[in-house]
Amino acid sequence: MFPPSLFPSPRLEPEAVQLLDGVRGIAQKFYGRAAAYDSSREFPQENIDAINSLGLNRMFLPEDVGGAPLSYAAYLACLIEISSACASTGLIWATNFHAAGPIAAFSTPEQRQRLLPVMANGGLAAFAVTEPIGGSNATAMRTRLRPEGDEVVVDGRKCFITNGGLADIYLVFGKWTELGDGKEALTAIVLEKSTPAINMERREKTIGHRASQTAVLTFNGCRVPRANVLLGPGQGMRILLSALNKSRPSVAAHALGIARAAFVDAVSYANQREIRGQSLLHYQGNRFIVAELAADLALCESMLWNIARRIDEGDDDIAIGAAALKLRAGDLAVRAALEAIQLHGGYGYTEDYRPERLLRDAKLMQIGEGTSESLKDFIGRALMTRDR
Secondary structure, three states: OOOOHHHOOOOOOOOHHHHHHHHHHHHHHHHHHHHHHHOOOOOOOHHHHHHHHOOOOHHHHOOOHOOOOHHHHHHHHHHHHHHHHHHHHHHHOOOOHHHHHHHHHHOOOHHHHHHHHHHHHOOOOEEEEEOOOOOOOHHOOOOEEEEHHHHHHHEEEEEEEEEEOOOEEEEEEEEEEHOOOOOOEEEEEEEEEEOOOOOEEOOOOOOOOOOOOEEEEEEEEEEEEEEOOOOOOOOOHHHHHHHHHHHHHHHHHHHHHHHHHHHHHHHHHHHHHHEOOEEEEHHHHHHHHHHHHHHHHHHHHHHHHHHHHHHOOOOOOOHHHHHHHHHHHHHHHHHHHHHHHHHHHHHHOOOOOHHHHHHHHHHHHHOOOOOHHHHHHHHHHHHHOOOO
16 A cells, blocks of 8 residues: 555664554554544543553653653654544644653753653643634733742633643643743743642534543643743743644644545545446546545655654754644645545545544644644745845
């Protein structure tokens, strides 16, 4: 289905190759359970237990808290396999990386020892940035962090928070009250599950990724140790931008997992379904459709592994490339799902076949971690020059 010359695998360390084989094994079981979880909207605990049995959280945690760090490319390769089998499970696990990764990168040794062992032991994390008023404009957030002695009082409301209400740790961004209301006030702080006054206002009923928990959270006078602030007051923008540079390729890998699943379904069905005694792929128009999908998948995956290699080599100048990759991968996931539905004909319009679920899951890839429109604006602004 995936010719090696068209879809080369990334170069991974031997330990990662072995782990990826284990991920492919559990992903087969995820595939078999995905439709039921989607229908019931039940949290896929059985899948998360399987992920934890392989110790997957440990691949993005430092050794001093029980981690077993592997390359960023290894993480992306695992995420593609999981998301292809069950997008909801992929979203839950990827959010662990999106939240715990920045904590690991910007915490002190003391903070790591207090906050991250729970993740090494299979915990859940949440990344709390988006607010009802802010959307993709993170600097417009209204959550306030007010210092009071050795504590910080957190007041605010966050929406569309994956793992919200379930997480063991929350990476929360807000404005440090003593620094005003601009981006220079943006600050990152870690809240633990036991923190009083964290309230899950509601769980959203999303059209896709139905088994993951997306919640609206309110923080009403949460008192958090000042020692949980990362880097110090006013350093949130630095942390957020660094996090986005790694979370956007992660969303792209998630999208490519969905696109792969749609491509496999489209090609498999088109080879089996017959019209006038010939398979659908006997007809040139249909061959052109799957050929275009294959070419675009190969191009996006090639860019994904290029970005992954640069991150693993310590290159920080990847913001534009990460945004472009996420933009194209998100669009491809939606298009691949639509083409799979079209090739399935009337069956594609039913819940008995996977493409309709893949389309619902794929749409988030054009919205989360920066909408397609905001990414286009970001990339376009990078190409502007000052008038002379």
